Amino acid sequence: MIHSGSDVTATSVELVDVRKSFGAVEVIHGIDLTIPEGSFVVFVGPSGCGKSTLLRMIAGLEEVTDGLIAIKGREVTDLDPSERGIAMVFQSYALYPHMTVRDNLAFGLKMARTPAEEIAARVASAAGILKIEHLLDRRPGQLSGGQRQRVAIGRAIVRKPDVFLFDEPLSNLDAELRVSMRIEIARLHRELGNTMIYVTHDQTEAMTLADRIVVLRDGRIEQVGSPREIYQDPDNLFVAGFIGSPR
Ligand code: ADP
Ligand code: MG
Numbered sequence: 001m002i003h004s005g006s007d008v009t010a011t012s013v014e015l016v017d018v019r020k021s022f023g024a025v026e027v028i029h030g031i032d033l034t035i036p037e038g039s040f041v042v043f044v045g046p047s048g049c050g051k052s053t054l055l056r057m058i059a060g061l062e063e064v065t066d067g068l069i070a071i072k073g074r075e076v077t078d079l080d081p082s083e084r085g086i087a088m089v090f091q092s093y094a095l096y097p098h099m100t101v102r103d104n105l106a107f108g109l110k111m112a113r114t115p116a117e118e119i120a121a122r123v124a125s126a127a128g129i130l131k132i133e134h135l136l137d138r139r140p141g142q143l144s145g146g147q148r149q150r151v152a153i154g155r156a157i158v159r160k161p162d163v164f165l166f167d168e169p170l171s172n173l174d175a176e177l178r179v180s181m182r183i184e185i186a187r188l189h190r191e192l193g194n195t196m197i198y199v200t201h202d203q204t205e206a207m208t209l210a211d212r213i214v215v216l217r218d219g220r221i222e223q224v225g226s227p228r229e230i231y232q233d234p235d236n237l238f239v240a241g242f243i244g245s246p247r
Helices: 051-059 101-111 116-130 145-157 175-192 203-209 227-232 237-244
Strands: 011-022 025-036 040-044 066-071 086-089 163-167 195-200 212-217 220-225
Touching: 011 051, 011 195, 025 051, 025 195, 025 220, 040 051, 040 203, 051 066, 051 086, 051 163, 051 195, 086 145, 101 116, 101 145, 116 145, 116 175, 145 175, 175 195, 175 203, 195 203, 203 227, 203 237, 212 227, 212 237, 220 227, 220 237, 227 237
Parallel strands: 040 195, 040 212, 086 163, 163 195
Antiparallel strands: 011 025, 011 066, 212 220
């Protein structure tokens, strides 16, 4: 059920029997999931299991075929992405190449007609959090992969969303950068305290970032639990094999 905003343990995102079909093919088969306020939830599972589709439905980038999605107790199933209080972090190549970092960060706020002083303050704050103050006048082509990924995250931070959505944000980075960015994302979660929903097929990212892991397979949830529960007490052989086997 959809709760009012006054619950003691507040719910951030709730999915009720969410389904998705592309044409005649159902790829998400009735997902029920409650994500607590401030938690770091990781959707993990093999390629094609429906992680991105599920995240895009929460974001409003993909229509729900059946079921309900609520954010902070308010049903958002039919709302536009901009009305949901979410921000999605895309891979770094989604930056605008012709704009400076500052303009990349400010762009969404300008579109939303945020006052200029407010934009400047939020850009400065996000740049401070991500340690990219010295890069504000550069363009994406003049940045390293890790710097570009920080800017992509900064674009989400300036919007002050209730919920951050990440879809494999580190998959384009080399192994060393992936580790340092993973640590930064964990720090960001501690500092901002927002709900974060993070999609990956990388078990190490799931185990190290998550408060709660959602293991998906073929459009269904196999298990939900803390990293420790999933690792030590897998519900079935699929979960055991998936989390247990190094890639
Ligand atoms: P994951 O992110 O876990 O790799 P996806 O959510 O991208 O998986 O895909 C889940 C399933 O839905 C796959 O079988 C994929 O082929 C299918 N799918 C995703 N997007 C579309 C689309 N736009 N049209 C048709 N099928 C799609
Ligand atoms: Mg995907």
